[in-house]
Amino acid sequence: MGEQLTITKIKEGTVIDHIDSGKAVLVLRIIGIDHQSTEPVSMAMNVPSKKMGKKDIVKVEGKFISAEELNKISLIAPKATINLIKDFEIQKKFRVNLPEVIEGILTCPNRNCITNSREPITRRFYITLEENQVVAKCYYCNRKIVDIDRYVI
Amino acid sequence: MSRFGHLISIDDLSKDEILYILKKAESFEPFAKGMDKSRILENRLLANLFFEPSTRTRMSFEAAMKGLGGDVINMTAQEASSVAKGETLADTVRVVSRYVNAIVIRHPLEGTARFAAENSDVPVINAGDGAGQHPTQTLLDLYTINKESSLKNIKIALMGDLKYSRTVHSLIKALTLFNPRIYLVSPDSLRLPEEFLEGIDGDISFASLGEIIDEINVLYMTRIQKERFPDEEEYRRVAGSYKIDVNSLKNAREDLIIMHPLPRVDEIHHSVDGTPHAKYFQQAFYGVPVRMAILSEMIE
Numbered sequence: 001m002g003e004q005l006t007i008t009k010i011k012e013g014t015v016i017d018h019i020d021s022g023k024a025v026l027v028l029r030i031i032g033i034d035h036q037s038t039e040p041v042s043m044a045m046n047v048p049s050k051k052m053g054k055k056d057i058v059k060v061e062g063k064f065i066s067a068e069e070l071n072k073i074s075l076i077a078p079k080a081t082i083n084l085i086k087d088f089e090i091q092k093k094f095r096v097n098l099p100e101v102i103e104g105i106l107t108c109p110n111r112n113c114i115t116n117s118r119e120p121i122t123r124r125f126y127i128t129l130e131e132n133q134v135v136a137k138c139y140y141c142n143r144k145i146v147d148i149d150r151y152v153i
Numbered sequence: 154m155s156r157f158g159h160l161i162s163i164d165d166l167s168k169d170e171i172l173y174i175l176k177k178a179e180s181f182e183p184f185a186k187g188m189d190k191s192r193i194l195e196n197r198l199l200a201n202l203f204f205e206p207s208t209r210t211r212m213s214f215e216a217a218m219k220g221l222g223g224d225v226i227n228m229t230a231q232e233a234s235s236v237a238k239g240e241t242l243a244d245t246v247r248v249v250s251r252y253v254n255a256i257v258i259r260h261p262l263e264g265t266a267r268f269a270a271e272n273s274d275v276p277v278i279n280a281g282d283g284a285g286q287h288p289t290q291t292l293l294d295l296y297t298i299n300k301e302s303s304l305k306n307i308k309i310a311l312m313g314d315l316k317y318s319r320t321v322h323s324l325i326k327a328l329t330l331f332n333p334r335i336y337l338v339s340p341d342s343l344r345l346p347e348e349f350l351e352g353i354d355g356d357i358s359f360a361s362l363g364e365i366i367d368e369i370n371v372l373y374m375t376r377i378q379k380e381r382f383p384d385e386e387e388y389r390r391v392a393g394s395y396k397i398d399v400n401s402l403k404n405a406r407e408d409l410i411i412m413h414p415l416p417r418v419d420e421i422h423h424s425v426d427g428t429p430h431a432k433y434f435q436q437a438f439y440g441v442p443v444r445m446a447i448l449s450e451m452i453e
Binding site for chain 1: 241
C-alpha cells in the first residue's frame with residue numbers, strides 16, 4: 001500500500017483518492033481549500049496505482065466535505081473516490097458524479113462573453129460527457145470547453 | 154408572463170411555434186403597410202436598448218410597435234446614458250424594465266440577452282448579442298423564404314462571411330427544422346465554425362457558387378467585412394470572389410430568390426436590384442409584420 005507509506009492515516013475527515021496524477025492541486029482549488037483554510041491537508045502526488053499507473057491523493061483532516069462540493073472534482077478527476085473517515089475507519093465510500101450544471105468554478109474562454117465583463121454574474125456551465133470526455137458549455141454564450149483544466153478559476 | 158416568455162435564441166421556439174408566428178405575421182401585413190389601423194398594443198410601451206448601432210432592426214421594432222398602437226422609448230447613444238457613468242447592464246435593465254412592457258436589446262457581448270432576461274420583470278427580446286443569436290432576424294428570414302419561395306424541399310446557399318455572421322448561425326439552426334439542402338459558400342478564413350454544425354442533422358455541404366447556382370432556390374448573401382482581414386489587399390483578393398452581379402446569375406433558376414440581411418456594401422451589384430430574383434428590400438419590409446407578430450404575442 002504505497003499511500004500508507006506516503007501519508008499517514010487521518011482520524012477524521014475526507015480522503016479523496018484516485019485523482020488523476022498531477023491534478024491534486026487543482027482538486028484543492030476546486031473544493032476551495034487554500035492557505036486561508038484552517039484544516040490540515042496532506043497531499044501525495046504520483047503514487048503508484050494498480051488501476052491508474054499513478055495517482056494523486058488528498059486528505060483533509062477534520063472536515064466532511066459535502067457530496068455536492070466533491071462532485072465538482074469529477075470535472076477534472078472523473079475516477080476520484082471519496083472516503084469519509086471517522087475514528088480512523090471508513091464511514092462512507094463513494095465515487096464522484098458528474099454534475100449537470102456547475103456554477104462559479106470555470107471561466108468562459110470566450111473573451112466576448114458577458115460573463116467576462118464587469119457585470120454581477122455567476123458563471124454557469126452545462127456539463128456533459130462526449131465520447132468519454134467531459135465537456136462544459138457556457139450557459140450564456142454556448143461556448144464549449146474541452147480542456148477544462150485550463151479554465152478552472 | 155406572455156405566451157413565449159423571453160425570446161433569446163431561435164432554439165427557444167419549437168417548429169410549431171415558429172410556424173405559428175409566421176402565420177400570425179401574415180395577418181399583420183396590412184397593418185405593416187399602413188393600410189389598416191390596429192390598437193392592440195395601445196398604452197403599451199417598448200424600450201429599445203441598443204448598445205451597438207443598428208438602423209433596420211431598431212426602426213422596424215419601432216414601426217411594428219407604433220403600428221399596433223403602442224409606443225417606444227429608445228436608448229441608443231451609449232455615451233448619453235448612465236452606462237457611460239459606469240452603471241452595470243444588470244442595473245440598467247432592472248430600472249428600465251420597471252418603465253416598460255417589454256425590452257428589445259442589442260449588445261456587443263455574447264450572452265447579454267439571456268443575462269438581461271434574468272434581471273428583467275418584463276419580456277426581453279434579443280436583437281443580436283455579439284456573434285451569438287438574432288432570433289427575430291431568423292424569423293423574418295424564414296418568413297421571406299416562406300412567402301417568396303417555399304420552406305419545403307428548399308435548396309439554399311449561404312454565402313459570404315459564415316464565421317462571424319450571427320444571422321447565418323441562427324438561420325442554419327432554424328432551417329434544419331425544414332429538411333433543407335444547405336450549401337456553404339465562403340472563403341476558407343470565414344468558414345462556418347464546426348460548433349454550429351454539431352448536433353445539426355441535415356444535408357449540409359461546402360460548395361462554390363458556380364457549382365450550384367442552377368440548383369438553388371435561395372441565395373442568402375452576407376457582407377464580408379474588411380476588418381476581418383489582416384490587410385486591404387487580402388480583403389480585396391478574397392472578397393472579390395464573393396460578390397454577385399447579373400452575370401453570376403446567368404445559369405440561375407427562374408424562381409431563385411436572393412436575400413441579404415442588409416446593409417450591403419458591394420457584394421450585390423446594383424444591377425441585380427432590378428431582377429425578379431432580388432428580394433432583399435422586401436425581406437427588410439417583412440421585418441415589420443414579423444416583429445408585430447412577436448410583440449403581440451409577448452406583450453400582455
